[in-house]
Amino acid sequence: MASDTVLVIGTNLTDRDVLTRTVKDIGHPVLAVGSLQDGLALLSSLRPKAILVDLDDTEAGALDLIQQIRLESLEAPLVAVSSTNDSALAVKAVRAGACDFLVKPLLPQTLREAIKRGFAQNGGNPALSAASTSVAESDRSSHNLELLFRGSERMHAVEDIVRRAADTNVTVLINGESGVGKEMVARAIHQISGRLDKPFVKVNCASLPAELLESELFGHEKGAFTGAHRRKPGKFELAHQGTFLLDEIGEMPLSLQAKLLHVIQDGKFFSVGGTELISADVRLIAATNRNLAALVTSGQFREDLYYRLNVVTIPIPPLRTRREEIPALTQHFLSKFCLQYNREMPAISSETMRLFQEYSWPGNVRELENMIRRLVVLQSEALVQEEIALRTEKPQYDMTPHGPGLAKSAAALRGGRDLGLKDIAKKAAMAAEAAAIKDVLERVRWNRAETARLLKISYKALLYKIRQCGLDGHKTDGRGK
Numbered sequence: 001m002a003s004d005t006v007l008v009i010g011t012n013l014t015d016r017d018v019l020t021r022t023v024k025d026i027g028h029p030v031l032a033v034g035s036l037q038d039g040l041a042l043l044s045s046l047r048p049k050a051i052l053v054d055l056d057d058t059e060a061g062a063l064d065l066i067q068q069i070r071l072e073s074l075e076a077p078l079v080a081v082s083s084t085n086d087s088a089l090a091v092k093a094v095r096a097g098a099c100d101f102l103v104k105p106l107l108p109q110t111l112r113e114a115i116k117r118g119f120a121q122n123g124g125n126p127a128l129s130a131a132s133t134s135v136a137e138s139d140r141s142s143h144n145l146e147l148l149f150r151g152s153e154r155m156h157a158v159e160d161i162v163r164r165a166a167d168t169n170v171t172v173l174i175n176g177e178s179g180v181g182k183e184m185v186a187r188a189i190h191q192i193s194g195r196l197d198k199p200f201v202k203v204n205c206a207s208l209p210a211e212l213l214e215s216e217l218f219g220h221e222k223g224a225f226t227g228a229h230r231r232k233p234g235k236f237e238l239a240h241q242g243t244f245l246l247d248e249i250g251e252m253p254l255s256l257q258a259k260l261l262h263v264i265q266d267g268k269f270f271s272v273g274g275t276e277l278i279s280a281d282v283r284l285i286a287a288t289n290r291n292l293a294a295l296v297t298s299g300q301f302r303e304d305l306y307y308r309l310n311v312v313t314i315p316i317p318p319l320r321t322r323r324e325e326i327p328a329l330t331q332h333f334l335s336k337f338c339l340q341y342n343r344e345m346p347a348i349s350s351e352t353m354r355l356f357q358e359y360s361w362p363g364n365v366r367e368l369e370n371m372i373r374r375l376v377v378l379q380s381e382a383l384v385q386e387e388i389a390l391r392t393e394k395p396q397y398d399m400t401p402h403g404p405g406l407a408k409s410a411a412a413l414r415g416g417r418d419l420g421l422k423d424i425a426k427k428a429a430m431a432a433e434a435a436a437i438k439d440v441l442e443r444v445r446w447n448r449a450e451t452a453r454l455l456k457i458s459y460k461a462l463l464y465k466i467r468q469c470g471l472d473g474h475k476t477d478g479r480g481k
């Protein structure tokens with residue numbers, strides 16, 4: 001099992017000491033080393049909980065070494081740190097496998113959040129989850145079936161399908177907008193199925209480049225590629241007899257889709273560089289906020305895989321169509337965050353509740369959750385009310401070419417003024433950019449380095465656009481969602 005120790009790797013002694021202190025501040029034992037090579041050598045004996053790499057003054061080939069470290073220690077989140085906000089470096093670090101890129105000086109809370117997000121991205125290895133019982137984790141446990149399914153007719157209908165499918169082995173495809181609760185429903189299926197005492201393993205297909213994703217899913221043999229010093233089991237193997245959630249399945253590269261299809265058909269696969277077939281008995285759940293049928297039409301998703309996955313499809317309705325859940329969810333998040341941040345329970349006025357009931361919640365339950373988090377931390381209802389007013393004023397993001405959204409937003413863009421066509425086009429382009437940026441940010445849990453990579457713009461340009469589009473109001477702590 002992994003230790004609780006965080007491994008700090010940094011060449012500069014003074015900076016290394018500062019990082020060491022920050023890690024201690026968040027309550028972890030630390031082991032600090034001066035080079036990536038030393039860090040790599042320690043991994044198998046230490047099994048660190050997380051790895052912090054200071055990119056300042058690192059040796060040549062540092063990013064290759066980071067990739068090796070990440071492969072050696074698939075479950076530990078690796079956070080890259082630098083004194084410069086260098087977008088190109090951030091993108092490279094994330095591509096090499098870092099779950100986040102933070103700029104010094106680091107605040108303890110920022111680091112804590114980055115590590116937590118890293119765990120979420122890495123799929124919450126059961127052993128590690130048990131070691132880090134957070135409020136977020138307890139949220140995912142059994143007592144929440146009530147909150148998840150019993151608050152509205154529409155979710156009650158979801159529960160009905162979940163219960164009928166849960167105790168079979170069929171593959172389930174969970175579909176729904178970002179933040180609706182797809183992962184919670186997947187965990188509910190695991191909980192209700194007979195596999196509860198076996199692992200629930202998640203892999204986010206959008207969070208890793210293709211080569212790393214293949215190794216993450218299927219494992220690799222010793223010597224399969226540079227840096228593969230020993231055999232590593234993949235997540236499929238780790239999920240044996242349990243449930244395996246393939247999150248953001250729409251982002252899986254086509255080359256891996258073929259391999260996945262074989263696994264679903266035969267229950268067997270080769271690890272990277274392996275010659276022996278490995279079998280794993282897993283209950284597969286796939287989740288996506290994309291329209292897989294449309295991806296099939298555009299050639300981005302294999303049709304045969306699509307039909308294999310959607311034996312049972314569970315659509316999760318957006319929050320705006322199940323508003324009756326809002327009061328109970330609000331209450332739940334209030335208690336959760338008051339406990340987490342040690343704050344007084346704020347009273348929610350009927351005016352705020354009315355705004356909550358009228359707002360469209362494009363980011364769904366996650367947006368409500370983050371809004372309540374801010375309310376609890378800042379202890380200001382007025383700020384939350386202002387924020388909703390601001391978000392409501394923004395053009396809505398339905399930019400489908402002939403949809404009512406565009407017509408509405410064209411009128412909204414003119415705002416009753418005599419704007420020239422150029423200005424209208426500029427505003428419309430900005431609204432479309434804002435929609436795309438927001439969509440990707442939510443998909444990758446507000447990881448801005450990853451968003452920049454997916455949108456193929458520099459990290460700096462992304463930060464500028466986030467500010468320009470007024471999306472920075474969504475930011476919580478650090479670089480996270």
Ligand SMILES: Nc1ncnc2c1ncn2[C@@H]1O[C@H](COP(=O)(O)OP(=O)(O)OP(=O)(O)O)[C@@H](O)[C@H]1O
Pocket residue numbers: 139144147148149176177178179180181182183184185289329332365366369442443445
């Ligand atoms: N019914 C619920 N009760 C309590 N918390 C909920 C509920 N539904 C969703 N949440 C919370 O909202 C957030 C989003 O839920 P979840 O991660 O399951 O959504 P998702 O659809 O997988 O989102 P994404 O598409 O962004 O991955 C999580 O923090 C989750 O704990």
Ligand SMILES: [Mg+2]
Pocket residue numbers: 182183247287
């Ligand atoms: Mg999810």
